[in-house]
Amino acid sequence: MKLALIDHFAHTGDSVLHRLPTGSKLIASGLLLVAVLSIDHILPSLLLYAGLLVLARASRSPVRVLFLTSLYPTLFVLLMVLGGGLSLTSTGVLLLSRALSSTLVAVLLVATTPYPELVAVGGRWFPPLLRQSLLLCYRALFLMLSLLDDIRTALRLRGRRNLLTAMALFVVRGFDLAEEQYSVMRLRGVDGGAMAYNPRQCGSAWMGWSAVALATLVLVGTSLLDTLWYGEIG
Amino acid sequence: MTAELLAVRAKDFHYRHEDGTELHFENLDMQVRQGEKVALLGSNGSGKTTLLMHLVGLYGSANQTGIEVLGCHPVRDFRRLRHRVGTVLQNPERQILAPTVRDDIALSLRSAGLPEAQVRHRVEELLEQLHIKTLADRVPHYLSGGHKAKVAIAGALALEPELLVLDEPFADIDPLCTHDLVELLEELNRSCGTTIIMSIHDVETVATLTDTVYLLSAGGRCVASGTPQEIFSQPDVLEHCHVRPPVLGLLRQELLRRGVALDLHLRVDEAVEQLMPLLKSAPEDEG
Numbered sequence: 001m002k003l004a005l006i007d008h009f010a011h012t013g014d015s016v017l018h019r020l021p022t023g024s025k026l027i028a029s030g031l032l033l034v035a036v037l038s039i040d041h042i043l044p045s046l047l048l049y050a051g052l053l054v055l056a057r058a059s060r061s062p063v064r065v066l067f068l069t070s071l072y073p074t075l076f077v078l079l080m081v082l083g084g085g086l087s088l089t090s091t092g093v094l095l096l097s098r099a100l101s102s103t104l105v106a107v108l109l110v111a112t113t114p115y116p117e118l119v120a121v122g123g124r125w126f127p128p129l130l131r132q133s134l135l136l137c138y139r140a141l142f143l144m145l146s147l148l149d150d151i152r153t154a155l156r157l158r159g160r161r162n163l164l165t166a167m168a169l170f171v172v173r174g175f176d177l178a179e180e181q182y183s184v185m186r187l188r189g190v191d192g193g194a195m196a197y198n199p200r201q202c203g204s205a206w207m208g209w210s211a212v213a214l215a216t217l218v219l220v221g222t223s224l225l226d227t228l229w230y231g232e233i234g
Numbered sequence: 235m236t237a238e239l240l241a242v243r244a245k246d247f248h249y250r251h252e253d254g255t256e257l258h259f260e261n262l263d264m265q266v267r268q269g270e271k272v273a274l275l276g277s278n279g280s281g282k283t284t285l286l287m288h289l290v291g292l293y294g295s296a297n298q299t300g301i302e303v304l305g306c307h308p309v310r311d312f313r314r315l316r317h318r319v320g321t322v323l324q325n326p327e328r329q330i331l332a333p334t335v336r337d338d339i340a341l342s343l344r345s346a347g348l349p350e351a352q353v354r355h356r357v358e359e360l361l362e363q364l365h366i367k368t369l370a371d372r373v374p375h376y377l378s379g380g381h382k383a384k385v386a387i388a389g390a391l392a393l394e395p396e397l398l399v400l401d402e403p404f405a406d407i408d409p410l411c412t413h414d415l416v417e418l419l420e421e422l423n424r425s426c427g428t429t430i431i432m433s434i435h436d437v438e439t440v441a442t443l444t445d446t447v448y449l450l451s452a453g454g455r456c457v458a459s460g461t462p463q464e465i466f467s468q469p470d471v472l473e474h475c476h477v478r479p480p481v482l483g484l485l486r487q488e489l490l491r492r493g494v495a496l497d498l499h500l501r502v503d504e505a506v507e508q509l510m511p512l513l514k515s516a517p518e519d520e521g
Contacts, residue, residue, distance in 0.1 A: 008376065011376070138333050139333065183292050184328060184329045184331065188342050189313075190341060197333050
């Protein structure tokens with residue numbers, strides 16, 4: 001999964017979606033998720049997915065990367081659909097469509113909003129210790145990704161592509177890394193109350209409210225379409 | 235030398251790593267005065283990092299004797315020393331913990347419980363001082379090696395430490411950035427009297443930046459200590475420790491071999507001053 005790349009888009013992007021206030025984006029994403037999950041028919045569901053792809057394009061991030069990332073959870077749904085013998089039924093297609101749309105909403109959110117921003121704004125109601133841990137996780141995650149990259153490169157250069165070897169090395173070196181990080185925290189006097197993040201300046205409030213209004217409109221629109229469709233078919 | 239003026243004192247000790255590697259810091263009589271700039275020089279495996287980790291209190295035990303930092307025991311007084319000792323580890327990237335440069339510099343200040351207004355003021359000061367104001371809101375993992383080093387140093391300097399411990403601060407940094415950092419350390423030392431102890435491989439920097447050098451051989455033995463001039467005037471000892479003299483030292487050695495005896499000068503301007511009369515007189519002699 002191209003987590004580093006998505007994080008990079010979130011930090012360097014300059015689209016309207018990037019400039020929206022984080023709080024509004026969180027609310028709008030929540031509304032879109034409700035819309036995705038409340039649709040019971042294929043056509044409105046696919047229409048919503050198409051709309052989300054347009055939104056992904058508008059984010060000026062490579063749609064291909066966002067699309068491929070959104071496929072990861074969909075794979076599990078696909079397994080469930082195939083395992084349940086639903087592959088050719090409308091329920092199977094609807095489930096897949098819902099999975100695609102909901103993960104795309106989430107991917108779009110993280111590709112247009114830096115993770116610390118999400119934790120700082122969305123985690124306001126979390127206990128301080130949890131918020132601190134989530135902020136610490138951010139750097140730790142990237143250090144681990146960098147470690148994994150180094151291991152993969154070393155193995156490839158030495159003509160080995162064994163995933164198990166890579167994972168074993170990653171676990172062993174991961175422990176070293178964890179110990180090192182603990183030492184660093186001690187040296188820098190981090191006692192659990194110092195980690196903070198100052199949210200950046202975002203677009204104006206009206207932009208945020210417009211996004212929320214638009215998402216509400218999508219929710220209402222898709223619900224209406226779904227009901228009409230249900231009415232006609234029914 | 236009175237005890238009050240000493241920033242660091244370290245006498246012979248022994249350390250065994252978890253993997254069984256043993257280091258015997260013999261013949262070590264480290265006495266670092268406040269405001270002194272000290273370099274630990276030696277080959278890989280000579281224990282430079284291990285010695286520094288003892289000074290910052292990460293290695294060693296509460297019962298260990300022979301090491302004193304700013305009048306405190308580095309392990310027993312670990313928390314007390316955190317506000318007085320700034321540390322930059324070998325891989326600066328790994329000591330950047332916060333999501334942005336600004337927040338990382340503020341980390342130790344917030345840990346120390348300083349009011350937010352004071353934290354912001356100090357962070358701005360450091361950003362300015364290290365010429366990284368434009369990076370303030372950047373995410374650490376997208377910075378270059380030199381910038382990461384500067385951020386790590388800024389974080390270490392946040393609480394205005396009396397002692398700065400740097401473990402190979404110029405590794406993986408290009409010469410221009412190294413020059414910037416050397417100037418910064420010199421400025422800090424001049425203006426704040428910060429004591430600096432660093433492990434280093436770059437002999438050219440040692441020659442120009444430091445007051446005292448401790449030369450360690452494999453296994454941790456301290457084979458020589460003194461001013462850079464004194465250390466770099468001993469080619470045999472340097473060779474024993476797998477340390478190559480700086481270019482000006484090599485030039486002096488070569489001239490000496492050809493029968494031209496010169497004093498060792500480690501700064502280019504001083505060496506030029508010494509060589510100019512010889513160069514001017516050379517064509518006349520031949521003619």
